[in-house]
Amino acid sequence: MREVDQRNRKVDASNYEPTDQKHRTRVFEISTEDKISTNWDKYNAAFLLQHTNIIFCNGNLTSISPENYLLAYTLSKGAFNSGYMQAGYMVVLNHDRYLFYTEDYQNMRHKKFMMKSLLAFYGRPSLV
Numbered sequence: 001m002r003e004v005d006q007r008n009r010k011v012d013a014s015n016y017e018p019t020d021q022k023h024r025t026r027v028f029e030i031s032t033e034d035k036i037s038t039n040w041d042k043y044n045a046a047f048l049l050q051h052t053n054i055i056f057c058n059g060n061l062t063s064i065s066p067e068n069y070l071l072a073y074t075l076s077k078g079a080f081n082s083g084y085m086q087a088g089y090m091v092v093l094n095h096d097r098y099l100f101y102t103e104d105y106q107n108m109r110h111k112k113f114m115m116k117s118l119l120a121f122y123g124r125p126s127l128v
Helices: 002-011 017-032 039-049 067-081 085-103 108-121
Strands: 054-057 060-063
Touching: 017 039, 039 067, 039 085, 067 085
Parallel strands: none
Antiparallel strands: 054 060
16 A cells, blocks of 8 residues: 555655545554554555544644544654654654644654654664
8 A cells, every 4th residue: 555655656746535545444444354464564564554544624724634643653653662763754654643643742852853763774874
């Protein structure tokens, strides 16, 4: 599903939501079947969940389902804590988005961690 997700974003930039909704629904189905077990599964599920639609409501940007970011955070954190270091970026990204859409703030300490994680992932010395 992740490959389809990324391919669609390169081909049609007009409306991702119908496909994103199908992918999120499938992630929930797979989750209830206890089939998200490996770190790779957790990372990919988090990747798909973080594509939750956002809308303007009363002049504010809001998520239609901010709890998806919390679940994505939990999944990616599980993968990261089990040694899948590539998930570090998703941990920070989803936690940040969850806070932004529920508490209306972003955690700057996590932003610093995210930058360090990205630099480490791509093999660059820490600049932060």
